[in-house]
Amino acid sequence: DGGITQSPKYLFRKEGQNVTLSCEQNLNHDAMYWYRQDPGQGLRLIYYSQIVNDFQKGDIAEGYSVSREKKESFPLTVTSAQKNPTAFYLCASSPRTSGVGVGELFFGEGSRLTVL
Amino acid sequence: KNQVEQSPQSLIILEGKNCTLQCNYTVSPFSNLRWYKQDTGRGPVSLTIMTFSENTKSNGRYTATLDADTKQSSLHITASQLSDSASYICVVSARGSTLGRLYFGRGTQLTVWP
Numbered sequence: 001d002g003g004i005t006q007s008p009k010y011l012f013r014k015e016g017q018n019v020t021l022s023c024e025q026n027l028n029h030d031a032m033y034w035y036r037q038d039p040g041q042g043l044r045l046i047y048y049s050q051i052v053n054d055f056q057k058g059d060i061a062e063g064y065s066v067s068r069e070k071k072e073s074f075p076l077t078v079t080s081a082q083k084n085p086t087a088f089y090l091c092a093s094s095p096r097t098s099g100v101g102v103g104e105l106f107f108g109e110g111s112r113l114t115v116l
Numbered sequence: 117k118n119q120v121e122q123s124p125q126s127l128i129i130l131e132g133k134n135c136t137l138q139c140n141y142t143v144s145p146f147s148n149l150r151w152y153k154q155d156t157g158r159g160p161v162s163l164t165i166m167t168f169s170e171n172t173k174s175n176g177r178y179t180a181t182l183d184a185d186t187k188q189s190s191l192h193i194t195a196s197q198l199s200d201s202a203s204y205i206c207v208v209s210a211r212g213s214t215l216g217r218l219y220f221g222r223g224t225q226l227t228v229w230p
Binding site: 004006040041042043044045088090092103104105106107108109110112 | 162
């Protein structure tokens with residue numbers, strides 16, 4: 001079945017360690033996104049990518065890095081520079097990059113990162 | 117400032133009852149508005165999309181309305197079920213915006229009791 005797969009579902013990290021969250025999609029979507037979700041807050045955009053080998057910073061990119069070497073994959077690295085990394089991370093993809101239908105997001109199941 | 121405000125923040129209803137969730141936005145120029153359902157610990161799933169010219173759209177027991185003049189939307193849930201317990205998120209897209217410019221509400225946490 002088509003969809004977005006995020007892994008791992010749960011991840012524990014010690015302070016000072018970098019961790020990479022995986023996001024793979026087989027929907028043939030051009031656009032991919034990473035969001036962070038904290039309790040009581042709306043989703044906040046970390047990074048997004050419209051095409052392979054290109055990505056843009058979102059509202060809270062500091063302390064995070066991404067790559068887009070393949071259309072299907074958009075991994076997110078949470079670096080030790082991220083001061084408060086404990087959160088629920090959501091990866092999404094979108095079939096449209098412009099026009100009225102832009103913003104139609106298909107989400108993965110999320111990855112919960114806890115820093116000990 | 118482009119914002120999306122949802123109310124109430126949380127809501128508890130009994131199974132079988134109806135409820136209405138509200139979304140007010142100041143995003144301009146408006147392109148579309150989507151309602152998503154997010155089960156606890158899962159990713160959001162799209163319920164409906166409303167464009168400027170649409171007033172009402174239904175998806176099973178979910179009915180969304182849009183008043184573009186007052187910049188308000190509502191999501192009405194009929195004959196609630198235990199499985200409706202979730203967070204409902206309103207997302208607004210601005211016309212002509214860049215790919216990453218979507219405005220998210222904080223969500224309404226709905227709990228349905230038996």
